[in-house]
Amino acid sequence: MTDQKRAFRNALGEFATGVAVVTTAVDGEAPIGLTINSFSSVSLEPPLVLWCLDKGSDTFDLFGRAKGFTINILNAEQQAVSGQLARPGHHGLGGLALEEGSNHCPRLVGAPAAFECEVEARHDAGDHVIFVGRVVAFHRDETHAPLIYHRGHYRALSA
Numbered sequence: 001m002t003d004q005k006r007a008f009r010n011a012l013g014e015f016a017t018g019v020a021v022v023t024t025a026v027d028g029e030a031p032i033g034l035t036i037n038s039f040s041s042v043s044l045e046p047p048l049v050l051w052c053l054d055k056g057s058d059t060f061d062l063f064g065r066a067k068g069f070t071i072n073i074l075n076a077e078q079q080a081v082s083g084q085l086a087r088p089g090h091h092g093l094g095g096l097a098l099e100e101g102s103n104h105c106p107r108l109v110g111a112p113a114a115f116e117c118e119v120e121a122r123h124d125a126g127d128h129v130i131f132v133g134r135v136v137a138f139h140r141d142e143t144h145a146p147l148i149y150h151r152g153h154y155r156a157l158s159a
Contacts, residue, residue: 033106
């Protein structure tokens, strides 16, 4: 990575974000999950959200074929899940507590919020693709604090 790219990435790291795992299931393939921090709401009517995927990701082909996905906001106790699914080649969901969503994609148990989506659009954007999802169902659990990421480290949300 060039010095300029590293400096740009470090500047982006000044924006504290929540941490999420996007999951999907494609017929004939094992379900997968990927840690993301590029999640945003787009529209309330219709309900749309987005996330971004690096074109070089080892999950790119599967997400490119997926008809749906679920964005699972991680809680502060799910840091290990984030780390497990952030590494290339480690996207299987074995050992995780899951439920099947209405979109037939896995939903992580204990997530403070989860958004079950159908793929609305995919947009080419430099070295990434922006996935826009139409939310078909969502779940909220206020009993857990969210997992936060800032300056390359997990953080706790203070009161």
